[in-house]
Amino acid sequence: MSRPLRAEINLSALRHNLQQARQSAPNSKILAVIKANGYGHGMQTVAHALASADAFAVASIDEAITLAESGVPQPIVLLEGVFNDEDLLLLQAYPFQPVVHRISQVEQLEQLEQLEQVKNSQPLTVWLKIDTGMHRLGFAPAEATEVLSRLQSCKCVEKIILMTHFACADDSANVMTAKQIKLFEQVFDEIDLPRSLANSAAILSLADTHEDWIRPGIMLYGASPLLDKSANELALQTVMTLRSEIIAVKTIDKDESVGYGAKWKSEQETRVGVVAVGYGDGYPRHAPSGTPVLVNGLRTQLIGCVSMDMITVDLTDCGGDVGDEVVLWGEGLAADEVASAAGTIAYELFCHITARVPFIDT
Numbered sequence: 001m002s003r004p005l006r007a008e009i010n011l012s013a014l015r016h017n018l019q020q021a022r023q024s025a026p027n028s029k030i031l032a033v034i035k036a037n038g039y040g041h042g043m044q045t046v047a048h049a050l051a052s053a054d055a056f057a058v059a060s061i062d063e064a065i066t067l068a069e070s071g072v073p074q075p076i077v078l079l080e081g082v083f084n085d086e087d088l089l090l091l092q093a094y095p096f097q098p099v100v101h102r103i104s105q106v107e108q109l110e111q112l113e114q115l116e117q118v119k120n121s122q123p124l125t126v127w128l129k130i131d132t133g134m135h136r137l138g139f140a141p142a143e144a145t146e147v148l149s150r151l152q153s154c155k156c157v158e159k160i161i162l163m164t165h166f167a168c169a170d171d172s173a174n175v176m177t178a179k180q181i182k183l184f185e186q187v188f189d190e191i192d193l194p195r196s197l198a199n200s201a202a203i204l205s206l207a208d209t210h211e212d213w214i215r216p217g218i219m220l221y222g223a224s225p226l227l228d229k230s231a232n233e234l235a236l237q238t239v240m241t242l243r244s245e246i247i248a249v250k251t252i253d254k255d256e257s258v259g260y261g262a263k264w265k266s267e268q269e270t271r272v273g274v275v276a277v278g279y280g281d282g283y284p285r286h287a288p289s290g291t292p293v294l295v296n297g298l299r300t301q302l303i304g305c306v307s308m309d310m311i312t313v314d315l316t317d318c319g320g321d322v323g324d325e326v327v328l329w330g331e332g333l334a335a336d337e338v339a340s341a342a343g344t345i346a347y348e349l350f351c352h353i354t355a356r357v358p359f360i361d362t
C-alpha cells in the first residue's frame with residue numbers, strides 16, 4: 001500500500017463558492033484569483049472547474065501561458081504586470097491583460113510600437129493600479145491622472161480598468177478600508193472607466209465596493225476572509241481536505257516525552273497515534289501541541305513536535321488504531337482553525353502542500 005496521505009479537492013464545493021461570490025455581487029464580473037497554483041489547489045484543475053468565471057488572475061506570465069495552452073478561454077490578468085521586455089513581447093502572442101503599477105511599465109507600452117518585432121501591436125486591456133494605502137504595488141494618487149492620460153495615448157492600449165487593493169478588509173472594525181475607498185473615488189471622480197476594488201473580504205462585507213469587477217481568491221477555496229466570521233457562517237464550502245491515516249500506535253507511561261526535543265510530556269498514561277503527514281508535506285512545523293486533528297471524525301490534538309514525515313496525536317480519549325482515518329484540515333475541521341492554532345492563515349496552509357502529496361479530485 002502506498003503512503004496514505006492525500007489532498008482531496010472537492011470541485012463542486014469550489015463551484016458553490018464561486019456561486020456565493022456571484023450572489024454577493026450579482027452585477028459584477030468575476031476575476032477569479034488562481035495565483036500560486038490556485039492557492040495550492042492545482043491551477044489548471046481550478047480554472048477548468050470554474051468555467052463560469054469571467055476571467056482569471058495569476059502572478060506570472062508563465063502561469064498565464066500554462067493556462068492558455070491548456071485551453072482556458074477566459075482572459076487572464078497578470079497581477080504584477082510584465083517584468084521585462086520579453087514578457088511584453090509575449091503579450092503579442094497571448095491576449096493577457098497586464099496590471100500596470102510602475103512607471104517603467106507605462107514606458108514599455110509607449111515604446112511597444114517602436115519595437116522592430118512588433119509591426120501592428122495587439123490591442124491590450126490593462127489594469128491601472130493605484131496605491132490607496134496598502135503601499136505595496138500601484139501609483140500614488142497624485143500620479144494617477146498623468147499615468148492614466150499617458151496610457152490613454154498609447155496606441156496599443158484599447159481598454160483600461162481602474163483598480164486598487166485593500167490592506168485591512170478582513171477586519172470590519174478597521175477604518176483604513178473606508179479611507180482607501182474614499183481616496184480611490186476622489187482620484188477617479190470624473191473618470192468613466194470600469195473599476196475593481198473588492199477581494200474576498202470586501203465581496204462578503206462591503207457591497208459598495210463591488211463595482212464592475214470583483215476579485216475573489218480565498219473565499220473560492222472555502223476559507224473565511226473575515227476575522228469575525230467562520231467559513232460556515234459565510235456559507236462557504238470546504239474545497240481541500242488533507243487526509244491521512246494512523247500508521248502506528250503505542251501507549252506510554254505518565255511523565256514520558258514524545259518526539260524530537262522531548263518537548264511534550266505525558267501527564268497521564270497516554271495512547272499515542274503516529275500519523276503519516278509532516279512538514280515535508282506542508283503541514284506547518286510550527287504547529288504547537290494542542291493543534292486540532294480529527295481521528296475517525298473525532299477531535300483530538302497534536303502532541304510533540306511535527307517531524308518531516310510524521311506527526312503524533314493523542315488517542316487516549318478518542319480511540320483509533322492503525323489504518324484509521326485522520327483529517328488534518330478540511331471536511332469536519334476548518335483550515336482556518338488549524339491555521340489559527342499554528343499562528344498562520346489558511347492561505348499559507350493551502351499554498352504549502354508539497355509536490356509529493358497526491359491530489360485527488362472528488
Ligand SMILES: *Cc1c(COP(=O)(O)O)cnc(C)c1O
Nearest residue numbers: 033165199200201215216217218
Ligand atoms: C490575491 C489577490 C486578490 C484575492 O485576495 P483574497 O483575499 O484571496 O480574496 C485580489 N486582488 C489582488 C490584487 C490580489 O493580489
